[in-house]
Structure formats: C-alpha cells, structure tokens
Amino acid sequence: MKPKALIFSGYGLNCEEETKVALEIAGALADIVHIEDVVKNPKLLGKYQIAVFPGGFSYGDDTGSGKAYGARVKHHLGTELRKFLERDTLMLGICNGFQILTASGILPGALIANDSARFTCRWVDLEVKGNSPWLTGLTTLSLPIAHGEGKYFDTQENLDALEKAGGIALTYETGEMSLAQGLPGNPNGALRNIAGITTYEGRVFGLMPHPERGAYFDQRPDWTVLRERFEKEGQKTPEFAAGIDIFKNAVKYFS
C-alpha cells in the first residue's frame, strides 16, 4: 500500500505542486489540501501517514516568516497535529514550511533574516547528522535554497540540548558546490551551520533547502558539465539527483 501524504496549501504557500510530484515519483500518494479544508474537517488528517508543510511565502512573510500561518496552525490545528504525531507518522516542513513548524512550536528555535539581509537563491552542500528516517542512507548531498529568512537561531542552551538529543539533522558545509562557485558554505549565518532539524525521534523534519527542487539530474546547476563527462565515459546520464532520496525514505518508512 502506498503511504498517503497531505500537503498543506493556501495563503501564499507555493511549492505544493512540485512537492507532490516528488512524493508521487518516490511512491507515495499525495493530496494538496487547503488549510481551511483541514480546519473545517480535522478528521481528514486521520487518512494520512505523512503531513507536509511545503515552501512558499505565506502571508508574504509579513511580521516575520511563518508567524501568521504558524499562528493559524497552532490555534486551529495544534491538538489535531499532536494527535497525528502520536501515531507513527511523518511530518516535513520545507523552507517556509520549516518556518511555520518553528513558529507554531512543533519544532524548536526560529528562522531569522539572513546575515546579508537579502533573499538568496543558490545551491548549498549539506552534511547529514543524527538519524532521522527521512535521511536514512544519506551522508552528504547538495540542494538549492531560496530564502530571505533562513538563519537558524536559538539560545546556546537550547542549541546544546538540541545537539545532545541528536536533533540537528543537516548542516551547511563548504563542499563541492560551494567551492566550485566560490561561495561560502553557510549561506545565511545559521548558528552551528544548521540547515535542518528533527524532533519526535526524527519523524518531524524541518529544513531550509528544497529537496523537491534537487530531485532530478537536470535540476542540478552543473548537469551540463556532468553530461559531457558521462558521455565521454560512454555512460547514461542519471535520471535523479539526491533530493529524491528524502522522499523515497519517507515511502520506505511505511513499507
């Protein structure tokens, strides 16, 4: 049986369609559902094993990214989502979805403005830490980011606690992609280079990079260079890139 994923939408979220494509390619069934439809009928959550808050610009980031949507989630769906997580389910927050998860208190810490005070769209290199089911088998990978408020922040005390609990899931590294492009590894000044964190034994995963935009080979910024190499060596060019593995892991978790 294919696991079922609910992808939240509405009020300026905007990555739900490509997230749905990635989930389905990975082997899940995915529905895009407007948050008001969930608020009206919270029982809906019972039909799903995976809940996703996709990327976007909910409420235009006004008053701080994720704050307004996060308040709505907390106010109307706080109890239901807790119940959802009491089951053996998975939850994912990508970019604005990660900001919503922290703003609504499901994940700790906060995402604040990049040190550059600018929106930045580029690729980053990531190292996998901890052992979340979302990241099984992955050690390093490169993915794109696109955000203005992606600097992970919390008190040193809380960061220590998070680290100790194995909650730091992804960190920015100065790897292949950053070196090639002459860009700093950490794109936003995130404390302890944090790019993604987990709670609930790794089942709830929030990250700033976009795995759904780095799921296919021809989404990579260097694919036309790699294509030359593969052809020279008489090899076929691959279909996928590392981002798809995150979604495949979610499907595997339920099989």
Add this chain to the structure above:
Amino acid sequence: MAHRITVDSRSDHAKAGRIFSTLTERFKDAKLTGISCVQAYTIDATLSKKELERACAVLTNPVIDTASSTRVLSPDSFSYALEIGFHPGVTDNVGSTVRQMLEDALGKKFKESEAVYSSQFIFLTGRVSKEEAEQMSLELHNSLIERVRVIAFADWNGGRIPLVVPKVRLAKPAPTRTVNLDVSDDELVQIGKEGILGPDGVRRGPLALSLPELHAIRDYFRKKKRAPFDIELEALAQTWSEHCKHTIFSDPLDDVEEGIYKRYIKGATEKIRKAKGKKDFCVSVFKDNSGGIVFNDDYLVTHKMETHNTPSALDPYGGAITGIVGVNRDAIGFGIGAKPIANLFGFCVGEPTDTRTLYRDTERTRELLSPRRILSGVVKGIEAGGNQSGIPTPLGFVYADESYRGKPLVFAGTIGLIPRKRNGRLLHQKKANAGDLVVMFGGRVGQDGIHGATFSSEALSQGSPATAVQIGDPITQKKFSDAIIRELRDKKLYTSITDNGAGGLSCSVAEMAQESGGCSVDLSSVPLKYPGLEPWQIWISESQERMTVSVPRAKWKELKAILAKHGVEATVIGKFTASGSCVVTYGKKKIVDMELSFLHNGRPKKQLVIKKPELKSATLPEVRADAKKTLLALLRRPNIGSYATISEQYDHEVQGMSVTKPLVGRGRVNADAAVIRPLRTDTKGVVMAHGYAPSVSAVDAYAMAAVSIDTAVRNAVCAGAPLSHLAILDNFCWSSSNTPERLYELKEAAKAVYDYAVAYGTPYISGKDSMYNDFRGYDAKGNAVHVATLPTLLISAIGVMKDAKRAMTFDTKTVGDAVYLLGTTRREFGGSEYAKLSAGTYVAGEAPVVDAKENLKTYRVIEKAIEKRLLSAALGVSRGGLACAASKMAIAGGLGLTLTLAGDTDTALFSESQGRVLVTVPKEKTKAFEALAKGIPVKRIGTVTEEEKVVFKLAKKETVEATLAELAKAYRMPYAQF
C-alpha cells in the same frame, strides 16, 4: 481608541546592519555609530485589555522577539528616532496581515472602519545632528508614498509618544454631473489637457484627449441630444488612450495608411503563419492578454512582456512590484486562465555612478531619485512580487545609459502554462454571454492610479490618499490565482475572464462586453477600500489585484464560496447584456449610456508625419593603446558586466522546472537565455531569451531593431530552441513620439521588425508600446532639462525544444575541446560599447548590418549541432565583441581559452558584428561538426585549456592575455553593491 504594539525582533538586526552600511556610505562625515529597528503596528480598533495582551502574544515569537503595547521599544540611548509609515490610502500589506492575524486570534471581525497600520522606527545612535537625521530620513523613505517623523532623544519620553493613524478621510463625494462640450475650441483643448473642472474649481487632471477626439465626442452626444456625464468623458479618455488603443501604432503614419502595427507587426505574423501552413504553432495571438502557442498536444504556453516605467520613476519599489504582479495577471487572464510559470525582468536605468541632481519643479524641491536608488528599488520590487507569488525568475537583464536618467524602463514579463482542453471546452477561448453576471474579485477599489502622476506630493499628506503610485499585494493575488487554476477553471464556473489593469473596470468590463454585446453595471455595489469615492473614480480606478469574470447565474454561489475559502472577496456588480451599449448606474441613476461601437471604434484617426533626423558622428580613435586594458574596461561596463548580485535575489528554482540557470557555470556568468521544463511527464522544454540594442538606435533605428531581433533569435538558438518553433514579442519604448524625427525612427524600426521576423520565420505573438519616456525638469541651477530615452526595442523570444535534456549552456567544460567561431566579423562599431568607451559616444563608426540570410544558415547549423549533441558550449557574440564573449565563456567554466584571430586587433576583439556564435566542440566530434557546418562562414580558432587564462593571438604576432581572476574581477564589478 487606537493602540500601538511595537516588536523588537532579532530578525531585524540584519536589516539594521544593511541600513547602517548604506547610511555610512552615503554620509561619510556623520558620526553615526549604529542603527536599530523596531516594528510598530497601530491598531485603530476597540480592543479590551485582555484582547490587547493576546494581540501582543500572537505578534511575538518568544525565541527572538520582545513586544510592548504601552511604549515604543527603543535602545537605551540614541540621538534621533525616525518613524516611517505609509500615507493614508497606500496599500499596507503588513498592516493587512496583522489585521487577519488578530481577527483569527481574537475570534472577531474588525469593523469596516477599523484597520491596522504598520510603521517602522529606526534609531540612529552616535552623535548625529538634526540636519543629518533629516537628510538620512530622505535616504530611507519616499515622500510620495511614505510619511516620516524625526524625534529627538530629548522628546522621546520613554517611548510614550503620540500615535499616528493614517486613515483616509474624504469629503462627501460630489454627485455625477454633466460636462458642457458646446464650448470654444480653446476651452475644449483645456479640458483635454488639464481635465474636467471639479466642483472646487480645480481641474481633475489630464484626459489626454486631442481636439479632434473631443469634437468626435461632442458630435456623438449632440446626436444623443444630451451633454455627456463626467464619467463618460473619463471612460472615453481611458479607452481611447495611447495605453489602451496604441494610437501611434494604429494611426496612419507617413505612407503606411493601415498603421505600422497592422502592416509590420501583424503583417509579419500573418505572412509567417501562412507560410508555415500545417506547422503553424500560433494558437491565440494579439487578441488576448498574452500570446499563446503550442507546447505539446495537451498544453499551450503563453507569453507577455509589459513595461511599468512612469510608476517606477516615482516609486521604484511600488512601480516594479505592480509591474510584475500586473503582468502575472496577463497570464491568469489569458483564455480561461493560465498558470504563471516564469517571470522575466529588464531594467534600463541611468548609470548607477551618475550623481547629478535633477528636479521635477522650478523651485527645486522635488528631487528626482538617483539611478542607484531607482535600481535598488526596482530590484526589490521584482524580488517581492516574483518570490512571494512563487513564480520563478529564470531570466532578466540590466542596462545602463544616461538617457534613462530621467525615466527608467522597467520590463516585466510572464510565461504561462494552460491545458488546451478541459471538460470539453478549449481553454484559450472565452465568451461572456448575455445574462452572465459581471463579477469582480480580489482587492477593493480606492483612488489608486487615478490620473496618477499628476498629483503633486504636497497634496498627499492631509488625509487624502496617495494615489500617484501603488504597491502590489502579491499574496492576495496568489490566493485567487490558486483558486482559479486549481478549482474555478476546471469546474466551468465562469465563461470569460480578464484582469483589471489600465483603466480599471471601465476597460475590463467594456472589453468583455464586446463578447456578449453589452453590459449594465451598478457602481454602488463595488466594494471600496474607504468611503467617499465618486462614481467616475470607481469606474476608472486602477486598484491592483482584481479580476473581472462573467459568471452564469447558476454558478455564482459556488464560485463565491470557493473564493471565500481562499480568503478572496467576490462581488456581483452588474450583468452582461446584448443591448449593444455600455450602461452604468450609481444606484438608480444612469450615468453612462454609450454604444460599444462608439466606445471602441469612435476615435478619429490622425495622420502622423515623419522626418529624417540629422546625426552627428564622431570618429573612432585609430589605435588603442592597450587591448588588455580595453578588454577589462569593457567587462566592467554596466552593459556587459555581471548583475549576479541581482539575479541571485530572485528565486529561479521554485516550481522545480529550472533546467539552465540564470547564472551559468562555476563562475556564475549571467545568461541571455534560459530553459525550463514545465512538466515532468514530458521532456519538452521552454526556451526564453531576449535581445535589445538601444545604443544602436543612436546611429540607426533600423539597425537597432535588426540587432535586437537577431540577438534574441541567436540567444534562443544557442540555448537549444528550434527555429521552427520559436516566437517573439515586441516591446517598443520610445520617447518624444509627437516629433516627426522620432516617428521616422519608429517607422524605420518597424520596417526591420517586419523584415527580420519574416526572414527568420519567427512570428510575433504579443506586443507592447510605451511612447513617451521623456523627462522634463530642471538641473541644480534651475535650467530646464529634457532627458529622452534612446529608442528601445526589447525582443523577447519563446521557443519549445523537443528534449530539454539537450539544452545548451556556454561555460567551457572540458580541456582540449575545440573552439569555433561561426559568422562573419566586420569592422562595425556604431552603437558599440567599444565606441562608447573609446570615443565617449555611441555615435561613432558603422552600424552593424544584419545579414539575415547568412545568419539563418548559421543558426540552423547550431540548432542541428545541439540536437545531435555535437556541442559542449555555445554563446552568441554580442556587446563587447568576441573578446568579451570568450572571457564570459572562460569565467563561467573556470577553464582557459587560447584563440588565434585574424584581422586588425580592434575589429577582431571588439567589433559587434551580428550573427556570430562561439562554440566549443569535444575533440572526438570535430569531424562531424565540420561536416555539418560546411557552406557557412566558420573557423576553428583555438582550444579550451587547463591554464586559467584567456589568450588571444592576433595578427603581427601581437598577443593579448589575461588571467581568469583578472577577467572575473572586472566582470563582477558594476553591480557588486546591489
């Protein structure tokens, strides 16, 4: 009673840091030591103490924020505080979000008269004088849309300072009245130029109606035996405007009786489509908000390029954001509704280093914004509009010239994707039926954009809304865009749709009324932002983020419910009829009753006269002292160098379709084309590219247009577009279009537009023109100044390639790859960057002659070579010549090039001859490539090297070489601080 909550957030520290560096850069002598920012929300509503506490809590993230509702939070010491907020009536997105948050948290709806207003406190620390603080406030706000108050620390009173509630307060609206047109011609001219006399004795602002047009209107109403109502005149002025009817393109010009649009633009498309026969891929061209072509059996792609020049001159941020969000509606309003899948931008601005002061008024109080501020503003506007809407921005350009110092050009474009068929109907077709309801949804109507630019800033501060410029609200639009694309469209809940842009309801409803044959609207039912609007203002207001749809009566309830779920307000404002007339009432009073035939076709034509202008040409210096220095100086030019700092602020990855990036290779060099893959279920790719050459118009307008088309086609083909499935869009930005000299140039350009489109077989599918990009003002000494933009034509190309996996980029990839130059190099420096650099003017040397016959052969070879996977890189040679193209290739790939070139040094390196392409070919494929390229001018000129250097071996044993580090440093200079 109003309340004020201030939030001090750690998230604002980065912004404060950026303000600090801007101010210390601008005010080098000031003793500013730090900046901090606090956000304020002024809540003009009745709240209990408990509700206020709850409001505070909901606006605070305890990890990063502290908040107070009793005082304005501030640092312990500072010299001055600046509060910056909006004038009454300016779109306040943050205020509106806070209102929604509070309504949700408190479980109650605000009253119509209640609202939340956002503002920002900026604290200046260090010993800053009052005068300096005031100067700094000018740098940080725009008085056209924003208010500022400067508060000294001594007056701070612990942050217990008075609240400002920028509520719109309008006098009771004057009733609709008639205008007597049976007056002298002098009086008519005055009505046309300065507007209808208001009850206060002040004219309302220009109608821009000419005397012959006013005569036609007078005669029409004489026949009807009544005087026109003011709203009828205002509506005619909108419908007949240059903006809506493209009068200069449709009126007889010189010997072109049918007008240049019909002969040269539409004429080219018709000829090409006919020649293509069954291979014609055009589906809906010119007649809709965007042009639509075939993508595959199931989908169409649409494209539209707009400009938003005047608004961007006044408020660059607001102008650019409304520009991009507005053109998104041209996709949403195509057919039954296309989904926007890519945004494009183009900025033509004054040189950012230009610090001349210019003024709008003789008193020299209203200073023109500097090019640096205009560019930062428009960069931010496109960023907010595109990023917040979740539409990627894979392509754009920046171009600088002193002629854009008075008025910048801001291009904004959107590509859309739409299924060809759903539920048995073709989605590119639409028709409002008699009996359908006229429904408006999205934002509400205010005085926005009414006679926009004519309002003076003085009139803006005392309770009257700031109408001159607007700020877009991308989230409201995103909400209805989701509703349309995901739910309304496929449920067949409406029969036709269009957006509200220029002319507002007066244009959108009257346009759709042509489909059914009439309309009847009651303006008293239109939801307003604030009370007090006069009926004519409601009818022509350009308030943003609104669509008009025709809804069968039986579908209205369902449509309204779906929109409500998405948080979008929808209102029935009338019905479509078959009466043949456009009828408007306000309550029971009929205030518009005009035949559609007169409204749309009653405008008398005007014969336009042309005259060839005289040009003074400078001579090019014979010999350049140092070719390497010239190369580095060219790479630093703002029309050649990198604008990566701008491109990377735009999300080009959202929607997951990106195939080739706006920044190419390890060296992140700006691309002139991009490929996206809209559907994972199909390998087909959409190729977009642009071409523009304003500088060439200084020498020859025909050549300028030819170069623009050639460049767009070349860029598209080099990225992988097939010539057989490539369409283009024209976008004319002219100046002084009432002079015969500029009209001569317009005709020349239009001729080239026809000739080259036909030669390449690339039909026009949509276009736009903006004809008066002039600035008339005063310099610092009070002398009158006229700055007219160079005649500019932006050509945007859109093509469909079969297999996006064959898309091509231009970075060097493998050591040992052979390098070929295709095309012919001539000594052509007219309008070139080299001429500007060495002779100080573009008017030097010969304009490039575009040989379409030869170029077409070259492009066919490139197309085939890409299809057969013979190339590893391809780049069209453009501004700065071969030397700059080779440098860009090498910087992008991080591998060097050694090239041997014939001919004189300047020509070989820097000539801007068209039709040339630089390619690299893997060693093992050179034979196949050379066989393919037989019969066209092609030369193997060198190889890709491991050494990080570009070396040019020239005639007479001259060698020019530079390291990649030197080249990259120069290339990345011009826009580094943006």
